Amino acid sequence: MLDTLIQSKTRLKLLLRFFLNPDSSAYLRGLAQEFDESTNSVRVELNRFEEAGLIAGHKEGNKIVYKVNTKFPMFGELQKIAFKHFGIDQIIEQVVQKLGDVNAVYLTGDLARGLDTSIVDVTIIGKNIDSTYLTKLVAKAEDLIGRKIRTLVYQPSEVFEIEQPRLLIFGDEKY
Structure with a gap:
């Protein structure tokens, strides 16, 4: 059902990836390989999520590692939606x-x-x-x-x- 509400498959995959397990972290190329998507499409969605405050990125060596922002005001609700999806x-x-x-x-x-x-x-x-x-x-x-x-x-x-x-x-x- 979420795929009807969220048109971008990459956005949906990122939402589920980060909100199902908030302890996990990931970097751009790893996510692109995991989702079998282009790095550009993943980058666009990561930037949107980061601008909205859903995720936070920090530098580790030459990579930016992203993790869900558990202090985001709607974190609990978004996690419940991810749980309901599965x-x-x-x-x-x-x-x-x-x-x-x-x-x-x-x-x-x-x-x-x-x-x-x-x-x-x-x-x-x-x-x-x-x-x-x-x-x-x-x-x-x-x-x-x-x-x-x-x-x-x-x-x-x-x-x-x-x-x-x-x-x-x-x-x-x-x-």
Whole structure:
């Protein structure tokens, strides 16, 4: 739906890239390669975002590295829009609230990098998670968002390492 509202595909990709994972940063050529776009089209949109205050650029060596401005007045709303675009809000609503004793939920993989993808990787940490029920909830969420969801489930007592980059979308960062 966002592609109907935002005509520039490059602008939409940048919006999603920066607002899905506000801890990520990127530079012009890297973004152009990632999006398979010309550096000029990416530069134009980066300049617009920077002028509006959505992102900030700083020099690192001979590159300008861009990062989202989390102090931007509409940061929270724009991040919610990015989450809704990928159906993350539906995943949380369908999976977390009805699943049981969930301590944390992380988004990992390409989506955590801010890349548009048809597969949503989710890591859940919790006690006594009913895997059969989780499978049913994931199927419902997949129908709602039109994307495939891959899940990993860990007990809080287990020793595990969550893939980087990761984005906490529910719960406590200590997991």
